[in-house]
Amino acid sequence: MSGAREKKRAKKMRNQPASVTLPAEPGPFAGGGSRACPTPVSTFAQARAAEISAMLKAVSQKSSNSLVFQTLPRHMRRRAMSHNVKRLPRRLQEMARKEDLSYYCCLELKGKENELLKQLARICSIDTEPEEICISEPVTTSIQEEEQVEVMSLGNKRKKEDKEGEKAVPVKKIIGDGTRDPFQSYSWISQTTGITIRYIVFQEMADSETGLNNWWVENCKDSEKVSLHQCQSAVFELLEGLSSPSDMPPGTILGLTVGDPRVNLPKKKTKAMPDFEKYQDNDEVRQLYLKGVPADCAHSFIWDHDICKNVTENKISEQIYQGVRVGGLQEALKHSEYQRTPHTPNDFPDCRAGMQFAKELETSLLEKFKRRPPAKRANYVKLGTLSPFICPWGQLTKNWEERMKASGGLLCPSSPHPDCCTTEGQTLCDPKAEVVRKASPENGEAEETMEITSSEGALKTEDVTSTQDFGERDETKTSDFIVLRLMELLEAHICNLRTIAVKIILHSLHKNHHRSEKLLMQLSAWCYPTAGKDRRIRLISRLGQKEMTEDVFLPILMSYPRALIWVNLSLLRKGNPELHAMICIPTEDDLLHLSKDKLFCGPQEPKHRDIFKDKVQKQKEEKKKKKKDNVKSLESDPAGIPDEEATEDHEDFILGLWSDALPDVTSHCSRTVLGYVTRGDFSLAVGCGEALGFVSLTGLIYMLHNQPADKKGLVLLRTPASLQYRFARLNIEV
Amino acid sequence: MVRFKNRYVLCEVVSEDPRCRQCIEDRALGLAVRDAIARVHGDYGLACCSISFTVKYLNAYTGTVLLRCRKDSYRLLCSALPFVRYLESRAQRYPCFLNTLHVGGTIRTCQKFLIQYNRTQLLRLLQNCTNEEERQCIQKSLLSCSLTEEQSQSGDEEEDDDTETD
Numbered sequence: 099m100s101g102a103r104e105k106k107r108a109k110k111m112r113n114q115p116a117s118v119t120l121p122a123e124p125g126p127f128a129g130g131g132s133r134a135c136p137t138p139v140s141t142f143a144q145a146r147a148a149e150i151s152a153m154l155k156a157v158s159q160k161s162s163n164s165l166v167f168q169t170l171p172r173h174m175r176r177r178a179m180s181h182n183v184k185r186l187p188r189r190l191q192e193m194a195r196k197e198d199l200s201y202y203c204c205l206e207l208k209g210k211e212n213e214l215l216k217q218l219a220r221i222c223s224i225d226t227e228p229e230e231i232c233i234s235e236p237v238t239t240s241i242q243e244e245e246q247v248e249v250m251s252l253g254n255k256r257k258k259e260d261k262e263g264e265k266a267v268p269v270k271k272i273i274g275d276g277t278r279d280p281f282q283s284y285s286w287i288s289q290t291t292g293i294t295i296r297y298i299v300f301q302e303m304a305d306s307e308t309g310l311n312n313w314w315v316e317n318c319k320d321s322e323k324v325s326l327h328q329c330q331s332a333v334f335e336l337l338e339g340l341s342s343p344s345d346m347p348p349g350t351i352l353g354l355t356v357g358d359p360r361v362n363l364p365k366k367k368t369k370a371m372p373d374f375e376k377y378q379d380n381d382e383v384r385q386l387y388l389k390g391v392p393a394d395c396a397h398s399f400i401w402d403h404d405i406c407k408n409v410t411e412n413k414i415s416e417q418i419y420q421g422v423r424v425g426g427l428q429e430a431l432k433h434s435e436y437q438r439t440p441h442t443p444n445d446f447p448d449c450r451a452g453m454q455f456a457k458e459l460e461t462s463l464l465e466k467f468k469r470r471p472p473a474k475r476a477n478y479v480k481l482g483t484l485s486p487f488i489c490p491w492g493q494l495t496k497n498w499e500e501r502m503k504a505s506g507g508l509l510c511p512s513s514p515h516p517d518c519c520t521t522e523g524q525t526l527c528d529p530k531a532e533v534v535r536k537a538s539p540e541n542g543e544a545e546e547t548m549e550i551t552s553s554e555g556a557l558k559t560e561d562v563t564s565t566q567d568f569g570e571r572d573e574t575k576t577s578d579f580i581v582l583r584l585m586e587l588l589e590a591h592i593c594n595l596r597t598i599a600v601k602i603i604l605h606s607l608h609k610n611h612h613r614s615e616k617l618l619m620q621l622s623a624w625c626y627p628t629a630g631k632d633r634r635i636r637l638i639s640r641l642g643q644k645e646m647t648e649d650v651f652l653p654i655l656m657s658y659p660r661a662l663i664w665v666n667l668s669l670l671r672k673g674n675p676e677l678h679a680m681i682c683i684p685t686e687d688d689l690l691h692l693s694k695d696k697l698f699c700g701p702q703e704p705k706h707r708d709i710f711k712d713k714v715q716k717q718k719e720e721k722k723k724k725k726k727d728n729v730k731s732l733e734s735d736p737a738g739i740p741d742e743e744a745t746e747d748h749e750d751f752i753l754g755l756w757s758d759a760l761p762d763v764t765s766h767c768s769r770t771v772l773g774y775v776t777r778g779d780f781s782l783a784v785g786c787g788e789a790l791g792f793v794s795l796t797g798l799i800y801m802l803h804n805q806p807a808d809k810k811g812l813v814l815l816r817t818p819a820s821l822q823y824r825f826a827r828l829n830i831e832v
Numbered sequence: 833m834v835r836f837k838n839r840y841v842l843c844e845v846v847s848e849d850p851r852c853r854q855c856i857e858d859r860a861l862g863l864a865v866r867d868a869i870a871r872v873h874g875d876y877g878l879a880c881c882s883i884s885f886t887v888k889y890l891n892a893y894t895g896t897v898l899l900r901c902r903k904d905s906y907r908l909l910c911s912a913l914p915f916v917r918y919l920e921s922r923a924q925r926y927p928c929f930l931n932t933l934h935v936g937g938t939i940r941t942c943q944k945f946l947i948q949y950n951r952t953q954l955l956r957l958l959q960n961c962t963n964e965e966e967r968q969c970i971q972k973s974l975l976s977c978s979l980t981e982e983q984s985q986s987g988d989e990e991e992d993d994d995t996e997t998d
Contacts, residue, residue: 120854142957143954146977147950153944
């Protein structure tokens with residue numbers, strides 16, 4: 099580096115004179131005579147002369163840079179002088195022209211790459227990328243001088259035509275003056291090396307449309323399609339006569355084929371104004387908004403033929419692939435959270451949509467869990483969380499039922515009350531299903547399996563046709579528990595459905611409305627502490643509620659042995675509840691502790707033993723062994739491998755998760771589990787954590803029965819990944 | 833951007849003793865000038881002037897010396913030059929004095945001035961010379977130093993890029 103720099107400096111300074119000193123004379127010698135010292139005059143003159151010449155040489159060296167634009171004083175430089183040479187003073191124009199040609203033309207060199215590089219090596223270094231090679235005009239001419247072969251017959255022939263009959267001698271020709279007419283293409287072909295130099299024409303490619311628009315051409319060949327297209331455009335014209343978009347029946351689809359406006363952009367911008375008079379009393383327009391668009395006009399030539407079905411059925415996932423975007427989901431969730439209303443489909447575990455949703459959620463959470471390295475995962479087995487990713491409602495209700503049976507000596511309900519069971523707590527059903535259910539008690543079935551309709555939540559508009567094949571769609575997905583809900587809540591969710599079938603259901607459900615409302619109000623009242631605050635007692639007495647005695651709640655338990663109730667919890671002090679958090683019953687000690695110490699956070703769950711650890715390790719070792727065996731057996735018997743792999747997956751243990759079937763959910767932890775949280779977060783409105791979820795009715799009554807009066811309604815909440823229980827107040831919205 | 837501006841002082845060493853020419857070296861001269869500044873302007877003056885002080889060019893035969901210093905302190909330098917009374921080198925001391933010819937901002941201006949000055953000097957010499965021999969000598973030297981066409985052209989063609997003058 100410094101060597102090059104020094105060379106450059108030396109080159110620059112070569113004209114500068116060096117100091118001249120007298121040569122060191124040995125010893126004093128008497129300047130004897132003119133022999134040693136010539137006459138001072140001559141020396142003086144010569145010296146002066148020498149100096150003058152040296153100086154002249156130094157001065158005549160041209161200083162500073164030779165950039166054209168910088169020789170011009172700054173106030174005379176113009177912005178556009180680089181591409182518009184005429185803005186420069188004439189003396190500089192020549193120089194400027196020679197400087198940069200990149201604006202003017204690109205050369206396209208066609209030919210064998212090595213040949214090209216060989217030729218181009220004269221002009222520029224090969225090391226640069228081929229795309230960056232920039233050749234300036236004079237250089238090309240010099241090539242032409244040297245190798246006249248490169249200059250072209252084709253190009254010259256054109257020139258020949260321009261200059262009539264002039265012999266095209268390929269000698270020292272400056273082709274063009276640096277600017278080339280962009281609309282004329284030139285090309286040079288070398289005869290020996292086979293390199294073609296062709297100008298790139300910057301023109302619109304006229305043949306870009308081939309291949310893309312073929313489908314339309316095909317369409318036009320078909321007369322039916324043409325007539326359909328004309329029909330569609332006629333309908334489109336008629337739309338002009340509508341005074342407002344709401345005149346059209348909702349859900350109307352009109353398929354249109356339009357030309358790309360980017361290509362067919364009109365020269366002048368005009369405004370589109372509707373012309374009312376033209377279509378004022380037009381019969382056709384009236385037809386349009388009475389009957390809508392004719393069905394065949396909804397056909398589109400490019401899109402899926404089932405677009406009609408998609409739109410009406412609101413299959414959102416498919417629509418998303420076709421460009422529909424769904425918004426506001428998170429906001430809606432938050433909104434219903436603050437309102438403490440259940441949000442579809444998360445908070446409807448008894449319907450098929452809810453179950454499916456829960457399953458999907460479980461798989462996604464499981465995937466996320468598995469993706470983390472084993473050391474960074476929470477060990478749910480040790481934490482005592484049996485199901486961190488899903489709420490096992492069925493298991494919960496079953497366990498509570500068994501508990502009741504085991505403890506209180508209750509008779510197991512032989513004859514269910516199908517009317518109140520079936521008609522309450524159903525989100526959607528259709529008339530046919532109801533009929534089926536009503537038939538079942540006549541058969542004397544003791545089970546309470548409900549058949550649940552398919553629902554995608556409140557979003558789907560069920561066609562009447564789909565209800566008919568309900569019978570065939572009979573599911574494995576039956577829930578064996580019910581959720582007690584109020585009618586109003588139900589109505590709020592199905593208000594936007596318009597099918598007739600749903601209206602029938604609503605009617606029938608209204609009949610049994612009072613029963614559930616009363617029950618829920620009762621329960622809600624029971625949740626309040628009866629002592630300690632006079633306000634509460636007065637409230638209860640005002641409502642005329644009964645005290646919680648066995649004869650009151652036993653029949654409830656009997657009628658709804660496996661029921662869930664929608665509750666909302668608010669934490670007393672600290673804590674941020676999460677999805678799948680466990681709602682547990684506090685023991686007497688906990689409550690005692692709390693009464694003594696107001697700042698008591700809650701008990702801690704002792705760590706469980708990881709019983710699956712050994713199994714997981716064994717499995718790992720086995721896998722390793724099998725892998726080795728597989729490698730060996732590959733050479734011998736490839737067919738035998740898939741079987742081994744299949745068996746491996748079957749016994750897959752995941753460290754940290756409960757691998758076998760779940761044991762008794764309620765009694766696994768130190769505190770009895772009542773229910774689970776389906777939505778929980780810090781509530782900004784209240785200033786503490788809030789949770790929404792379901793609890794088992796049986797468990798709730800059991801808890802309320804056994805709690806001291808002033809601490810009624812207090813529960814413990816534990817998130818799946820922690821051992822700390824936190825106190826929360828339970829409340830039932832009525 | 834701040835530029836460091838320099839001043840180039842062109843002087844001539846005048847001495848009656850012809851042996852003084854031996855002492856015209858950059859080190860000896862530099863020392864003598866610094867010494868003079870120190871005597872006249874003290875430590876402060878010496879420090880100021882010494883910032884960018886150097887002897888850029890000298891010619892022992894003609895006695896031409898080109899000094900460089902900062903623009904801020906060239907006046908100090910110029911005022912101290914008459915106080916240089918001798919040059920010392922190799923334990924030899926010879927009396928002399930410095931004649932300031934020109935102060936310029938660039939080397940090039942000083943060079944241009946020097947050309948002019950030398951020319952005038954030669955012409956004066958020619959006018960004042962006494963014998964024919966001398967005259968011829970002078971004429972010869974005059975002819976030799978004037979720039980011919982070839983010389984100038986070759987100088988032009990060898991264009992350098994960027995010669996920066998200090």
